[in-house]
Amino acid sequence: MTRLSRRALLAGALSAGGAAAAAAVVVRRAPGPSDEPSLPAGEPSPSPPPTPTPLPRGGAARLAATSSFDFDTFDALRSGEPSTVELLGRVHARLLQWDDPAGARLGPDLAAAREQPDPLTLLLRLDARARWQDVPPLGGRPVTGDDVRFHLERALAIAREGTAPLVQRTGPLREVARVELPAPGLIRLVLARPSPLLEAALAAEFALVQPPEVASRFDADPLDPALLAGCGPWRFAGFDRETARLEAYTAGHRVPLLDALSVSPPTDTLARYRAGDLDEFPALDPRDAAAARSLPGIQEFALPWRETVLSTFSVSAPPWSDARLLEALSGALNRGWLAEALFAGRARPAGPLPPVSGAALPESDLAAFPGYAADPDADAGAARQRWEAAGGPALGTVAVDIPAIFDPRYAASAVVIERLNAILGPQFRPAVERYPVIAARVQEGFYGNGRAAFWFGWGPPLPSPDPREALLELFGHALAPADRDALFSSADAASLRGLQRRLLAGFAGGVVPWVQQLTEVFRRPGLEGPAPSPFWDGHRDIRRYRSS
Template sequence: MASLTRRELLKTSGGALLAATALAALTVEPVAAQTPRRGGVFRLAMQLDPQGFDPHATVSFVTMIPLSFSHSRLVKVKAGPSVKPGTYPIEPDVAESWTRSNDTTYVFKLRKDVRWHNKPPVNGRELTADDVKYTYDRFLTIAGNPNRQFLESVDRIDVLDRHTVRFVLKEPSAWFLDMLASTATWLVARECIEKFGDLKRVESAIGTGPWMLERWEPNVRLVFVRNPNYFVPGLPYADGVEILLDRDPSSRLASWLGGKIDFAPEYQMVVRRLDLDVARRQKPGLQSVEYPWPVMGLTGFKLNREPFKDVRVRRALSRATSLADIFDGNAFSLGHYVAQGVVPAALGEWSVPIDQLGPEGRKDYRFDTADAKRLLAAAGYPNGFKTTVDTTAGFGPDFMDYVQVLVRNWKDAGIDAELNVKEYGAYVSTTVFGKFDKMMAGLRAIFTQPDSYLAQLFLPESPLNILGVND
């Protein structure tokens, strides 16, 4: 049997997701190399309040971003100027090292200087292998964990000694370490689960990370203070972190331009292309770095319900959608985007551009309103049909602009889509888990490996197979 390269394999499987990756501008102030000094407070902005502090109960970025300041993982994705864009190397976090004795056995040695935050009920005790086992056992067994499939290859977790833990897999998994590095796998303390249960209170957000969550003022800010017992010597440099909570992109931009926040004001700390000229005028000497943004839009439908059972209807929706209409006018992109399939361009060699797909794959992404009408007529809908689309304004006004373009495109083909706009918390707890009637429109979670982009949405046993794929 002839072998296929990863790109050849992906070329044969053009999906029908309606998505593209915008090129975001990451702005940085040019500074001369200098020795870091202790002190100061890092300030950034986020659109919404967190949906609690339980990493095993949500896929929401507004929970995962705050936890990134207070919590740690067994291993993590390496970041920094030495990392080539589009690559996601894995490095230790609370693990000191790891070995693989065979294709299904990984042994992790833990650092011996890691302590939980010195707050009740954990009170600064040492992190041990029992904590690692507890976290991942909980990850795999807690009801409703939307990311459970990340680690379903795990058969068991064994504590070998106080600082050594072994993972035994059911079968080889090429992406096991990448899955362990997911932001869904922050380590949690048994005492916090037993005392607080749902981890919605500030007091429950206890980790081993560089800062400790001190207070949460809903709709105003999250305030973190330096962890004096952080296990990386000399770090963190900053005495604190403040996350300002502001729904208005214009207000966030003004705060950044006015020096009230230190990082760029949008999701993933970027600047919208619409705002870039203003930023350059008001911040002379500003430098910008462009990179493929891994955020993907997702338009979904219930495959077991009419009219979406018919593949011709699904193809009609795809061909009625213009990526140019979406991204030429959107504030984030203004025409700068990379048309892509199921795996985003930000994953480098794992992503295949649409123009490199096979003939059938390319056809499914081609904008052709007349062909969409023909497909609908062939499926028994010569006059189109009406449908509802569940979505949320919680992703911001630019996302809603994207959804409105979809609605207009579909209307031109005879599909009358009515939006059911949900509050963000309701959307995350219902629509994200497949609780919608006909269609949905949202954003996909971000991953550092291709498997989750393919498996999470399309494997029948996945908790987030919200479309009902079963083939």
């Protein structure tokens, strides 16, 4: 996948106008009659689950990551690099984890149980089996409530300072007023106001719990490998050139099925697989995917990118306050045509929620909106009529900023501009810019407010598997208070789809989603495990095993 860090600035730029999370929360269980909270040791189950068939243990797996290694710091709360999570996300644990990213279902990790007795209180019960790894300076000691309080208070302080990278998305944490320890192993988060996305924030990409002994040494050398010591299922065993070697940590609360794991950057992946040096790799080059499919017994998985290709417009003033102009641009760049012309078919039409979301609009629903027709020519004809009726030709030159890392890789400055000029008229001109320039222009309202300009490229990475978070980040500024409240009071798939239809009508808020790109992940026969996810999922490697 393309490097996140070079365009992560957009995460803040696009969400700067977003509204705060709604006040309503769903209360999980009623509070008990006693004054002192008492949580079960784990999540309750309505009936004992069937005894699973034991999976084979032992062996090793060699994986290629989806992004190059470019570590900025091993301080999880100050990092903005996905490659950092490739290591820390396996060596450390979070309080909660996305147990099922595809189903947007949270599960336990360090917190074996959780309860929200009222909208201003969240209780977390630590897993009694959790221990820091048996490496200096931790020595295998238990994880305590004091450790977690230290982590949370440090995260809250950084969030309030506003010094964390934008991809940290610290908003939900800012609603926590204080962290209390009412009993051993029990953490109580007291909120100043309801924070419906707080649990998602505790499972966020960089929400990795690091011990006080390690955090105190970040200022001296933030990239010291000795700092890679946590309470996760894997223990860091060193680097072999660029490859990170990990060993199973069997004394903690989550024990992997494999004995060892190695993770390396996605370079020369097909050749390394053929040489027996890789067991799983992403096919970032479509030629590698075509060649991999001919290999005997290989397993293939589709992997959506975590970013949506989109454009944003400032719609508070002309010219883009006329929705017909946005509908014309959307119709000219028909999604099916874009997927083929720009990405050789490795993309799918995206609505306000991309196809990876379980609450995304189906393509049959999207077809009712400009730019999503099955026939690109039909969209093109309607687009030209809308453009002319709204006075589009009188705008003169329309500048389209295209990120430098997006072009020339996909030749967007040729493909996209030629299409617009052919359908709407010869008035579109490309400009290749760096992402920081585009991000600053988004924040300044440059793409509109009297300027005939917009940008086309990757948007911010999806914040989490929770569809509500993605909608708030991109469209929060365009949501009516009732719609924001509805996100949390009745956030079922049907209501989320209804909200997306309203957002697509006239492209409310000036955010025009285009497509979500796809890549492929290939896996060696005999290696089994969870299907790849576009989100961080190194914690799910504990389920990998070899069946032969």
